[in-house]
Amino acid sequence: MSKGSGSDRLRVAAAQIAPVWLDREQTLLRVIEQIDRAAVAGVELLAFGECLVPGYPFWVTRTDGARFDSALQKDLYAHYVAQAVCIEDGHLDAVCEAARRNAMTVILGVLERPASRGESVYASAVSIATDGQIVACQRKLMPTHEERLVWATGDGQGLRTHRVGPFTVGALNCWENWMPLARASLQGQGEDLHVAIWPGSDRLTRDITRFMALEGRSFVLSAGGLMRRDDWPQRLPHGELLQQTTDDMPWANGGSCIAAPDGRWLVEPVVESEGLFMADLDIREVRRARQNFDPSGHYSRPDVLSLRVNRRRQRTVEVED
Numbered sequence: 001m002s003k004g005s006g007s008d009r010l011r012v013a014a015a016q017i018a019p020v021w022l023d024r025e026q027t028l029l030r031v032i033e034q035i036d037r038a039a040v041a042g043v044e045l046l047a048f049g050e051c052l053v054p055g056y057p058f059w060v061t062r063t064d065g066a067r068f069d070s071a072l073q074k075d076l077y078a079h080y081v082a083q084a085v086c087i088e089d090g091h092l093d094a095v096c097e098a099a100r101r102n103a104m105t106v107i108l109g110v111l112e113r114p115a116s117r118g119e120s121v122y123a124s125a126v127s128i129a130t131d132g133q134i135v136a137c138q139r140k141l142m143p144t145h146e147e148r149l150v151w152a153t154g155d156g157q158g159l160r161t162h163r164v165g166p167f168t169v170g171a172l173n174c175w176e177n178w179m180p181l182a183r184a185s186l187q188g189q190g191e192d193l194h195v196a197i198w199p200g201s202d203r204l205t206r207d208i209t210r211f212m213a214l215e216g217r218s219f220v221l222s223a224g225g226l227m228r229r230d231d232w233p234q235r236l237p238h239g240e241l242l243q244q245t246t247d248d249m250p251w252a253n254g255g256s257c258i259a260a261p262d263g264r265w266l267v268e269p270v271v272e273s274e275g276l277f278m279a280d281l282d283i284r285e286v287r288r289a290r291q292n293f294d295p296s297g298h299y300s301r302p303d304v305l306s307l308r309v310n311r312r313r314q315r316t317v318e319v320e321d
Contacts, residue, residue: 010165012045012193013038013278014223014256016200016270018231019055024083024091027053031108032098038276039102045164046276047195049225049252050109050174051123054083056199056252057150058227062245063238065149072238077150079237084113084121087134092126100132105164107171107223109197111151112139116315120152125171125197127162135162140173141182157313161189166283167219171195177208183216185309187296192218192261192286200224200252202269209269213259217289219266219281220259226274227252261289 015034020026031048038046050056059065059076067073085091092110099106105128112124122139129135139154140147159182161170170186170193177183177196186194194212198204205222213220228250236242250272258267258279266279293299 008166008283010044010167010193010281010283011042011278012221012258012281013041013043013047013276014221014258014267015046015048015276016224016226016254016256017048017052017274018226018228018252019052021055021227021231021233022079022083022236023233024054024085027055028091028095031095034276035095035098035102035104035106039104041276041278043104043276043278045105045107045169045193045221047107047171047197047221047223048109049223050125050197050199051111052225053085053108053110054080056225056227057147058251059242059245060146060149063241065146072241075237080111080150081113081119081121083111085110086113086115087126087137088115092128092134096128096132096134099128099130103130105130105169107195107197109173112137117152121150122154123147123151123173124154125158125173125195127169127171129162130164136160136171138171138173138176141176141179144175155314156185156309156311159185159309159311161186161191164193167193167281169193169195171197174198174204177212181307183212184296184307187216187218188307190296191216192283193281194218194220196220196222198222198224198255200226200254202253202255202257202271205255205257206269209257210259210263210265213261214263216295217261217286217293219261219286222255222257224255225252226250226254226272228272261286
């Protein structure tokens with residue numbers, strides 16, 4: 001249970017930061033630093049942007065990423081995969097310990113490379129409970145446009161909710177939030193606090209955050225990342241070439257925000273600034289908003305409309321000994 005156990009309130013925050021781009025270990029240190037900072041501020045649930053660790057594949061659209069059999073793309077992909085998070089190898093152990101030490105729920109966007117799936121990688125939203133245990137890992141169901149050149153398609157294993165104090169929380173990656181059935185799968189599991197993680201753009205978060213709040217009569221926290229000129233790392237594969245592609249910086253401007261169940265802004269989209277953007281949520285606001293519309297309760301029609309969710313983890317081999 002969260003520090004808010006027994007209370008109707010929960011303090012949440014988006015950690016809007018930049019990664020040490022394409023460097024897993026250094027970015028994880030930044031994540032842990034933010035968790036410890038948020039704990040001092042009394043935060044009980046903290047969310048980070050999509051694929052923050054080790055960073056979003058911004059290079060694809062800037063280096064002719066669709067060119068087949070390109071040595072450049074192979075080099076960058078190989079580096080990216082090497083910097084991915086393998087949960088089975090313990091790459092998130094220190095983050096899990098920071099969550100446990102601070103009795104905080106953490107939702108972190110990572111590039112995940114499962115030990116059992118070769119060298120394919122997924123944009124995953126990892127939910128870590130207050131005891132340090134990973135309670136959900138949602139691999140993005142459908143990478144968007146150029147992301148498909150880098151990320152594999154996920155599955156529904158992480159489409160699940162979990163309790164955080166008085167709230168039931170679910171999380172989706174970026175444009176998964178535009179998928180009505182993905183949203184409905186979490187609403188039907190009792191979600192009343194939705195966490196949406198994004199690479200970082202108020203253009204992405206401004207409209208849909210309030211829409212999802214109104215649709216679900218839920219609180220919605222959107223967490224975005226940053227990638228500005230000042231965030232450019234010193235050493236990268238093909239760094240000089242990539243440096244020549246930075247004229248349109250910032251590549252990510254944040255856009256983190258928080259909306260109430262009636263669509264009011266609690267935190268309007270924040271751009272350019274790094275920091276913790278917090279709000280205190282009251283479960284009674286959800287109950288008030290659902291008096292006239294409860295999407296998976298009295299306003300649902302399961303006799304007419306229903307949803308089947310396959311939460312089996314995708315595997316190419318099923319071994320029977």
